[in-house]
Structures are given as C-alpha cells and as structure tokens.
Amino acid sequence: MPRKTQRVQAIVLDRTRLGEQDLICRLLAQDGTRLDVVAKGGRKPGSKVAARVDLFCESDLLVTQGRGSLAVIAESAIVHPHARLRGDYERTCAAGALAQVARHTSYEDAQDAYLYPILSRALTACEQATAVDASALDARLSLLVAAYVFKVLAHEGWLPVLDACVGCGEPNPSRFSAAAGGALCESCAAELPGAEPAPRVQLDWISYLLGATFDRLLEVDVDARTAMWLARMAHLWATTHLDVRLKAFEFFLGV
Ligand SMILES: [Zn+2]
Structure with missing residues (x-):
C-alpha cells in the first residue's frame, strides 16, 4: 500500500x-x-x-x-x-490557555476556516502585549484570552445573550450565568444557583470582546479587575459549554 x-x-x-x-x-x-x-x-x-x-x-x-x-x-x-510565548512565564500561561481551548473547539474531521487564523492572531497578540508593569500585563493577557474564548465559542454556536435577561427578556439584567446562556435579571437569577453579579458595564465588555479586533484589544484601556473578571467569565463559559475541565486555563487564572 x-x-x-x-x-x-x-x-x-x-x-x-x-x-x-x-x-x-x-x-x-x-x-x-x-x-x-x-x-x-x-x-x-x-x-x-x-x-x-x-x-x-x-x-x-x-x-x-x-x-x-x-x-x-x-x-x-x-x-x-511565536518565540516570545515561550520565554516569558505570563505569556506562556496565556498561550497555554488559548491552545487548550483551541484543542477542545477543533475536531479531527470537521474543517473550519475560522479557527486557525484567529488562534494565530491571538497568539501573536499575546506576544505583542506591552504593559507598564506585571499587573497591567496580566490584565492585557486576560483580556486577550477572554476575547479569543468568547469569539471562538460564539462562532461555534454559544453566543451569550447580553442585552436582556435570557429568562424573561427584562431589559436591565444584572447577573451573568454561563449555564443559563448569558445575562439574567435579579429575579430569574434567584432561581438559578451560581449566577455572577454583572453590572451593565461588565456585560457591555463581553459584547465588546465579541466585536473588537485584536488590534483594538491591544490598545483599549481596561482595569485589572474587569480584565480578570472577563477571563473568569470566559473560563466559566468555555467549561460549561464544552463540558470539560480546562487545567491550563485554570492555571492561567491562578485558581
Ligand atoms: Zn429575568
């Protein structure tokens, strides 16, 4: 043969x-x-x-x-x-989280032209990220990882509902639940354990991540707390919908 x-x-x-x-x-x-x-x-x-x-x-x-x-x-x-991803601990951890999500969102026999270029771009962005100090670098990398995760998951069919409560359509949701599929109002959240407090500005950040290019994400002002929260929500979103444990992503988050 x-x-x-x-x-x-x-x-x-x-x-x-x-x-x-x-x-x-x-x-x-x-x-x-x-x-x-x-x-x-x-x-x-x-x-x-x-x-x-x-x-x-x-x-x-x-x-x-x-x-x-x-x-x-x-x-x-x-x-x-992508040499810079292997020479710097924070960048290595961020790239590890990206690669792990890429592994669980690609399949042996399913072609998808979206997946390679976005991973390549996200890895390059993690190399390009610059920051005044270690905590600002952490924030930038968290934002990039969160954006990659929400984009790829949305592409594969898990697009979070963010503008109104998933449960009842109430226009001012204030919680976020991966299991429910996005934003929730207080009364719907009361019936679902584990919905995270999510002020409007944070829900808007998730929408922003879904639409922004990596060039924009490398420049936009973000505070460390918001960036960490977004990475945490992206992790929750990915583990819930992919139904896997993502150890490299956990490691990146420091959990
Ligand atoms: Zn509701």
Whole structure:
C-alpha cells in the first residue's frame, strides 16, 4: 500500500512524550481540523525537528501516514515561531490557555476556516502585549484570552445573550450565568444557583470582546479587575459549554 503523504501548516497545541526521544504533537491545521502526529527525535536536544514542534509554533509540515495509526513528520519548516510565548512565564500561561481551548473547539474531521487564523492572531497578540508593569500585563493577557474564548465559542454556536435577561427578556439584567446562556435579571437569577453579579458595564465588555479586533484589544484601556473578571467569565463559559475541565486555563487564572 502506498504511504499517504500530505503537507499541512499547523500550530502546535500540545505535546506528549513518546519513548525516549519522540513526541506526539497535537496540532491545529490550517483548515481548522485537529490532528496528532509523531515527531521522531522531537525530544532530542538540538535535533532539527525539535524547534519546529515547540509549543505554539506555526510550522509547515510534510506528514506521512506510517504503519501505525499516527502520521509521522517527514519534513518541517518554521512559518512563525511565536518565540516570545515561550520565554516569558505570563505569556506562556496565556498561550497555554488559548491552545487548550483551541484543542477542545477543533475536531479531527470537521474543517473550519475560522479557527486557525484567529488562534494565530491571538497568539501573536499575546506576544505583542506591552504593559507598564506585571499587573497591567496580566490584565492585557486576560483580556486577550477572554476575547479569543468568547469569539471562538460564539462562532461555534454559544453566543451569550447580553442585552436582556435570557429568562424573561427584562431589559436591565444584572447577573451573568454561563449555564443559563448569558445575562439574567435579579429575579430569574434567584432561581438559578451560581449566577455572577454583572453590572451593565461588565456585560457591555463581553459584547465588546465579541466585536473588537485584536488590534483594538491591544490598545483599549481596561482595569485589572474587569480584565480578570472577563477571563473568569470566559473560563466559566468555555467549561460549561464544552463540558470539560480546562487545567491550563485554570492555571492561567491562578485558581
Ligand atoms: Zn429575568
């Protein structure tokens, strides 16, 4: 049987060890599908392939379906190393949260042209984020991660209702509930455990994240408390609708 070879541009979402020197890399391909490939020698210091399958790296790969179930990388070239995401603890944690959500919102056999460019842009934004101090950087990264999560989840069908109460349509909601699907008024919230207090200005922030470009998100003024709250709500939104635990995202939030 001839071996099937294909060329894919992909982002490395995560990696697991395989034997002494190899890695299994979980990738998001440019067509939005997810695939796992083996990087032979991927753990060998100084090996050619090692740098091309670094976490968050965007690489052009030639993969060959081997005798086993997983394809093997035959050739590789770096498209975008996203090196700054690996040299800085806060940025690494933010990128880890992004990659984890990307992993749980992409599927082996479902193409979706939206997923790759937005992850690539969000990773680049996490590299570009500048701030006067560590707490401002945390705030900026929280805003970027929250925006990515709400955008991707909305794209996949989980768009929060924000302008009126999800339960009764009351126009001045003051709570937010991932389980309910968005904003709630006080009386509907009283019947649902776990609805978070959410003043209008904070609900407006979620709407803003859904619509704003990453260029805007890198510039907009945001206070640290609001940014952290948005990241926390994005985490709640993702875990509730994807029905998974997101440990890297938890780690980023410091919970
Ligand atoms: Zn209501």
